[in-house]
Amino acid sequence: MDNAASSPIRDEVVDAIIPVLKENFANPSGSHSMARKALRLIDDARDELSDVLGCKSQDIIFTSGGTESDNLAIFGVHSAIGGSIICSATEHHAVLEPTKLVGGKVVNVLEDGILDLNHLADAIDENTTLVSVGLVNGETGVIQDLAAISTVVKEKSPAALIHTDAVQAIPWMDMNEITESADLISVAAHKFGGPKGVGALIVKDQTKVSSLQLGGGQEKGLRSGTHNTAGIVGMAVAARVTADSREKNNVKITALRDSLANCLLDIENTYETGVQTNEDGSVDRGNKVPGSCHLCFSDIESEALLFLLEQSGIYASAASSCSSGAQEPSHVLAAMGFSRELARGSLRLSLGYASTQNDIDKVLEILPESIERLRKLGS
Amino acid sequence: MISKQKILVAMSGGVDSSVAASVLIDQGYEVIGVTMKLWGGTSDTGCCSVSDVIDARRVADQLGIEHHVFNFGDEFDAHVVDPYVAAHKIGETPNPCIECNRHVKFDKLFRRATALGFELIATGHHAQIFSQSEGLRLGRSVDLKKDQSYVLHMLNEEQISRLRLPIGDLTKDQVREIASSLSLQTAGKPDSQDVCFISRTKGGRQRFLEQRMEMTPGAVVDTQGNRIAKVPAVQMVTIGQRKGLGVSGEGEPQYAVDVNVESATVTAGSKTDLFYTETPIRDIQWTGEPVTDVLDIQTSAHGHTAEAKVKDKIYWENPHIKIASGQAAVFYLQDKVVGSGIVTRS
Numbered sequence: 001m002d003n004a005a006s007s008p009i010r011d012e013v014v015d016a017i018i019p020v021l022k023e024n025f026a027n028p029s030g031s032h033s034m035a036r037k038a039l040r041l042i043d044d045a046r047d048e049l050s051d052v053l054g055c056k057s058q059d060i061i062f063t064s065g066g067t068e069s070d071n072l073a074i075f076g077v078h079s080a081i082g083g084s085i086i087c088s089a090t091e092h093h094a095v096l097e098p099t100k101l102v103g104g105k106v107v108n109v110l111e112d113g114i115l116d117l118n119h120l121a122d123a124i125d126e127n128t129t130l131v132s133v134g135l136v137n138g139e140t141g142v143i144q145d146l147a148a149i150s151t152v153v154k155e156k157s158p159a160a161l162i163h164t165d166a167v168q169a170i171p172w173m174d175m176n177e178i179t180e181s182a183d184l185i186s187v188a189a190h191k192f193g194g195p196k197g198v199g200a201l202i203v204k205d206q207t208k209v210s211s212l213q214l215g216g217g218q219e220k221g222l223r224s225g226t227h228n229t230a231g232i233v234g235m236a237v238a239a240r241v242t243a244d245s246r247e248k249n250n251v252k253i254t255a256l257r258d259s260l261a262n263c264l265l266d267i268e269n270t271y272e273t274g275v276q277t278n279e280d281g282s283v284d285r286g287n288k289v290p291g292s293c294h295l296c297f298s299d300i301e302s303e304a305l306l307f308l309l310e311q312s313g314i315y316a317s318a319a320s321s322c323s324s325g326a327q328e329p330s331h332v333l334a335a336m337g338f339s340r341e342l343a344r345g346s347l348r349l350s351l352g353y354a355s356t357q358n359d360i361d362k363v364l365e366i367l368p369e370s371i372e373r374l375r376k377l378g379s
Numbered sequence: 380m381i382s383k384q385k386i387l388v389a390m391s392g393g394v395d396s397s398v399a400a401s402v403l404i405d406q407g408y409e410v411i412g413v414t415m416k417l418w419g420g421t422s423d424t425g426c427c428s429v430s431d432v433i434d435a436r437r438v439a440d441q442l443g444i445e446h447h448v449f450n451f452g453d454e455f456d457a458h459v460v461d462p463y464v465a466a467h468k469i470g471e472t473p474n475p476c477i478e479c480n481r482h483v484k485f486d487k488l489f490r491r492a493t494a495l496g497f498e499l500i501a502t503g504h505h506a507q508i509f510s511q512s513e514g515l516r517l518g519r520s521v522d523l524k525k526d527q528s529y530v531l532h533m534l535n536e537e538q539i540s541r542l543r544l545p546i547g548d549l550t551k552d553q554v555r556e557i558a559s560s561l562s563l564q565t566a567g568k569p570d571s572q573d574v575c576f577i578s579r580t581k582g583g584r585q586r587f588l589e590q591r592m593e594m595t596p597g598a599v600v601d602t603q604g605n606r607i608a609k610v611p612a613v614q615m616v617t618i619g620q621r622k623g624l625g626v627s628g629e630g631e632p633q634y635a636v637d638v639n640v641e642s643a644t645v646t647a648g649s650k651t652d653l654f655y656t657e658t659p660i661r662d663i664q665w666t667g668e669p670v671t672d673v674l675d676i677q678t679s680a681h682g683h684t685a686e687a688k689v690k691d692k693i694y695w696e697n698p699h700i701k702i703a704s705g706q707a708a709v710f711y712l713q714d715k716v717v718g719s720g721i722v723t724r725s
Contacts, residue, residue, distance in 0.1 A: 301491075303449055303450060303491075304491055304494050304495060307447060307495050308495060326416035326432075326448040326449065326450035326452075327450050328450065329453075340453075373494065374494050377490075377493055377494040378490050378493070378494055
């Protein structure tokens with residue numbers, strides 16, 4: 001139940017990667033036929049990925065993953081054109097930290113996790129060069145309206161660029177409908193059934209970005225370093241399989257997630273994030289991706305809860321983990337106005353393409369009794 | 380099949396707790412390791428840094444046990460760091476290890492363990508548990524040089540009954556030998572010293588406190604009350620301190636014999652002015668019945684003991700050097716902890 005951290009690698013991806021590792025090991029930047037063959041695989045992968053993402057092939061810059069793509073977007077734009085940079089308060093640290101480092105501004109979100117467009121409008125001025133808002137939040141699964149954000153940005157500062165960290169969106173959203181609203185888009189393969197250590201930054205035509213590392217000048221000079229041929233091939237295959245199965249998968253996973261979340265809401269003092277309540281009392285999760293079930297339980301410490309779940313073979317997460325493996329207080333929930341106490345009891349159950357009814361049944365068997373135990377004994 | 384008894388072992392990433400985990404495995408327990416992440420700021424010693432978490436994890440891997448990390452940073456700030464600063468503000472010198480044990484290791488971690496279904500907890504402290512006719516008692520390690528019973532003195536009988544101290548009957552050398560024989564990667568790691576949340580390379584205690592409290596400039600007076608010098612920060616002067624008082628020179632060496640933050644004065648006196656036959660204490664606790672016999676009293680983590688009787692104060696058998704207020708005085712009878720108190724100014 002931790003697919004948002006990383007999804008299982010798809011069989012099709014493994015099948016595609018292994019022959020590349022064995023046979024296409026040549027450096028794609030070389031000049032001989034083996035090198036050219038490897039480069040051909042990368043170019044084909046670039047075409048495939050661009051088709052799925054709705055951008056031009058030449059817009060794709062292969063990187064090592066989401067964090068590198070985010071850093072390249074923020075620092076790359078800041079280095080190329082300067083000015084001031086804005087991001088939302090609920091961004092991944094890979095966006096938040098670079099933005100803070102270059103003296104950027106952080107814009108608030110509303111209680112439901114949606115960007116406060118009024119605050120955004122106030123924050124933008126003629127000096128604003130880049131606005132970065134993640135398409136889908138990694139903790140809560142809340143989807144931002146990139147088109148609406150783009151309208152506000154262009155109105156206030158027509159030349160300002162828009163970056164979106166879309167790593168959590170690819171499994172669930174058709175990027176063809178979204179890509180036009182952003183100038184820079186980060187993706188990471190391991191979030192949608194691909195391998196770790198590979199991702200991409202889409203850099204639209206005419207977008208000025210400086211490179212962060214110099215060397216052989218690969219990827220139009222924006223990302224020097226020998227290509228990860230197998231990883232890139234795997235990412236393209238994963239993107240294709242994800243896109244082809246997305247519609248069906250979303251229906252299946254939405255039903256599983258809804259049944260899970262609805263049952264868990266029966267536990268007293270449980271709060272689901274990023275949702276609306278309909279007039280008939282039902283919960284509207286339309287603004288979250290299908291795989292996201294994110295809750296806060298009062299009088300619970302997620303660390304203790306995760307421990308009990310793990311003992312029963314359920315692997316989940318709370319907020320982001322630091323490099324030591326300790327759970328850190330969630331800046332996302334703090335930005336949404338959750339108290340530190342309630343945020344300490346957060347739990348992210350994230351479903352993915354491989355999730356099954358059995359997974360849901362197991363969680364519903366173990367989680368309520370774990371909550372009851374911890375509330376009784378303290379944690 | 381009888382299932383093994385589960386035990387949670389607190390692994391700091393040091394050699395002692397590494398060996399403690401290994402001894403427990405040999406004793407037949409089902410061992411799960413946990414490292415507490417306590418401090419998010421800079422530090423160059425102790426038990427809180429990410430590299431220590433990695434060491435603990437790798438030792439757990441070597442021993443083939445599960446390892447978890449618990450973030451008790453909020454509790455550590457609230458019960459250890461903030462009170463440490465608050466105590467300095469009023470001129471007291473507390474021992475943060477004691478407060479960490481009292482509130483974090485043996486309260487928060489114990490409660491967490493209970494909630495997770497662990498009756499037993501182990502640590503790698505050098506101390507022993509003795510079962511006596513009057514109940515369980517905490518006592519000194521066989522390695523008196525490394526004994527840590529002082530910082531564990533606050534444990535009550537219920538806590539002691541749930542605690543295992545697997546290396547208390549081993550010397551430090553034996554602990555290191557076991558670690559080497561198992562090729563544990565923490566075998567050669569130096570002992571932690573000083574306050575774990577204060578970085579010695581980044582200005583030490585003074586810098587740490589300066590960033591968190593306002594220092595009071597004050598006067599240095601002699602024992603008759605005559606002003607003889609100035610100090611930039613009364614709170615940074617420790618009882619017995621000789622350097623930095625601005626009173627060095629000819630004549631008898633002068634020591635800080637009293638520090639009063641309220642009146643912003645440091646009293647300087649000769650060595651004999653530092654010695655007292657009585658020491659006032661508060662919060663006296665007895666493990667069992669109060670003991671009226673002569674006891675061995677220890678007043679710092681690595682200090683020697685001196686003989687005294689304890690009633691409302693400590694009454695030393697021989698004049699004893701003055702102790703900074705805020706320090707714990709731990710009472711021993713035949714190397715077992717029988718009580719404690721906190722040293723006060725009056």
